[in-house]
Amino acid sequence: MDTTNISAIIDKYNGEASALIQILLDIQNDLHWLPREALELVSERLGVPMSRIQHTATFYKAFSLVPKGRHEINVCVGTACHVRGANRVLEVVQNITGIQPGETDADLKFSLETVNCLGCCALGPVMEIDEQHLGKLAPAMAADLLKGYQ
Amino acid sequence: MSEIRLKIDGKEVTVEAGKTILDAARKAGIDIPTVCHHEKLESFGGCRLCTVEAESGGRTNLVAACIYPAANDLVVWTRSPQIDKIRKVLTEQLLAYAPESEVLKAIAEDYHADKDRFPKEPSFCILCGLCVRYCAEVKKKNVVGFLDRGPCREINFIPELAAVECWDCKECFPLCPTSALQAAFVLTEALISLSPSLQKIDTRAKTASA
Numbered sequence: 001m002d003t004t005n006i007s008a009i010i011d012k013y014n015g016e017a018s019a020l021i022q023i024l025l026d027i028q029n030d031l032h033w034l035p036r037e038a039l040e041l042v043s044e045r046l047g048v049p050m051s052r053i054q055h056t057a058t059f060y061k062a063f064s065l066v067p068k069g070r071h072e073i074n075v076c077v078g079t080a081c082h083v084r085g086a087n088r089v090l091e092v093v094q095n096i097t098g099i100q101p102g103e104t105d106a107d108l109k110f111s112l113e114t115v116n117c118l119g120c121c122a123l124g125p126v127m128e129i130d131e132q133h134l135g136k137l138a139p140a141m142a143a144d145l146l147k148g149y150q
Numbered sequence: 151m152s153e154i155r156l157k158i159d160g161k162e163v164t165v166e167a168g169k170t171i172l173d174a175a176r177k178a179g180i181d182i183p184t185v186c187h188h189e190k191l192e193s194f195g196g197c198r199l200c201t202v203e204a205e206s207g208g209r210t211n212l213v214a215a216c217i218y219p220a221a222n223d224l225v226v227w228t229r230s231p232q233i234d235k236i237r238k239v240l241t242e243q244l245l246a247y248a249p250e251s252e253v254l255k256a257i258a259e260d261y262h263a264d265k266d267r268f269p270k271e272p273s274f275c276i277l278c279g280l281c282v283r284y285c286a287e288v289k290k291k292n293v294v295g296f297l298d299r300g301p302c303r304e305i306n307f308i309p310e311l312a313a314v315e316c317w318d319c320k321e322c323f324p325l326c327p328t329s330a331l332q333a334a335f336v337l338t339e340a341l342i343s344l345s346p347s348l349q350k351i352d353t354r355a356k357t358a359s360a
Contacts, residue, residue: 049286050308051295058298 005030006038010045017046020056024063032068032111069104069111071149073097074128077114080121085139089125090114092139096146109149156224171215171226172200182215182228183237183257185244185327186278191287193217194279197244199257201236203227212236234261242267244276248328251276274328274335277303281322281333291315294322294333305333307340 009026013019020042027038034057043050057063075093077086094100097110104111118126123135127142134145155164158175165174170193175182185197195217202215205225215228227233238261245254246268254276258265277296282305285294293315297306307316322333 049292049295050311051282051286051292051306054306054308055296 003037003041006041007045010042015045017048020046020048020053021060024053024057028063032070032072032108033064033066067104067108069108071109071130072111072113073146074113074115074118075101076116076118076124076126076128078117078121078124080117081124081126084124086125088139089127089137089142092142093127093146096143110146154220154222156220156222156226158226159228165220169220171202171204171213171218171220171224174220175202175215175226175228180228183260184216185253185257185276186280187216188280188284188325191280191283194283196278197240197276199237199240201233201240203230203233237261238263246271247273247276250274251328253327273304275305276328277305278327280325280327281305284322284325289315289319289321291319294336305336307337309340309344312337312340313344 006027009023009030012026013023023042023046024034027034027042031038039050039053039057042048043053057065073093075086075090077090090101093112097105097112099105099110099112101112101114115128118128118133120126120133120135123133125137126133126135127137128134129145129149134142137145152167153164154167154169154174155162156171156174157163158171158178158180161178161180163174163178165177172182172184172187172193182200182202184200186194187197187200193216195214198214200215201212202218203210203226204213204218205211205227206221206223212233215226237257241254241258241261241263242265245251245258245263245265248254249265249270249272255265257263279296281294282296286292291311293311294305294307297304316337320334326333
């Protein structure tokens with residue numbers, strides 16, 4: 001594994017132990033997951049024990065210890081989106097990507113998660129792909145949108 | 151200001167600054183039940199069994215004695231119908247996770263807690279963090295740590311470290327308030343995950359018991 005990127009991230013925060021979460025977030029953004037080798041390097045450079053890093057990395061949902069796809073899809077199934085038909089949107093997304101919530105497809109293109117609110121209920125049903133909010137969805141629209149991702 | 155005077159159950163107690171209510175009570179010979187407290191370790195405030203009523207500035211708050219710092223003119227009550235009820239229910243809940251715990255059974259007797267009140271969910275771990283903190287603070291090895299959060303939270307040994315460090319230590323085993331073998335069980339699981347040959351036996355045992 002190429003660790004130069006990870007080293008650069010750690011350098012950016014001067015190897016400070018208090019920046020652990022920020023460093024893990026940057027690695028997560030860069031690689032879409034936290035590989036073991038990366039965590040070992042972080043542990044060594046920051047002087048933070050592995051058990052503590054493991055605790056932090058499993059505590060926050062933003063971190064993943066398994067590889068995630070290039071595009072992360074979050075379909076909102078909160079109350080407002082639910083009554084506006086989030087389930088039908090979710091069904092279409094599942095059919096097109098071929099994965100269930102919590103899964104990643106084999107060629108690492110998409111990861112799918114359901115979330116309980118994205119904070120813009122007026123736009124429901126909402127889904128989020130790569131931090132871009134897509135609102136007022138209809139199932140067919142969601143299908144079209146997904147085709148635009150490589 | 152190095153001495154602090156406070157009142158616990160009507161008794162005047164003097165302690166050094168920086169001590170907690172629990173330290174002051176123990177000094178005065180007043181018993182407060184604890185599960186997650188250990189003299190050698192930083193306070194954790196995890197089990198909440200040491201909850202007491204602390205009165206200051208005309209207000210009464212329920213606080214965890216093991217982490218609440220003693221302060222001048224603080225008036226503490228360690229037994230009241232409300233506190234007894236809190237401790238009773240907490241003990242009942244903890245007993246659902248660790249039905250065989252001697253420590254909890256003793257507390258249950260004192261507070262008339264019904265050990266069968268809640269359906270049993272024996273994980274044999276009440277997440278008191280004694281093993282985790284002992285490994286980090288006293289042994290400075292950090293082999294065992296917490297994993298996940300909320301209802302999924304559990305303790306976990308890091309297999310590679312455990313294989314090197316734990317063999318000659320195992321000092322966390324007797325600390326466990328639930329049953330001394332819980333840490334041993336999790337440690338064994340971690341070591342099994344390291345060895346392919348043991349893994350085979352493990353899966354065979356699991357399929358046999360299923």
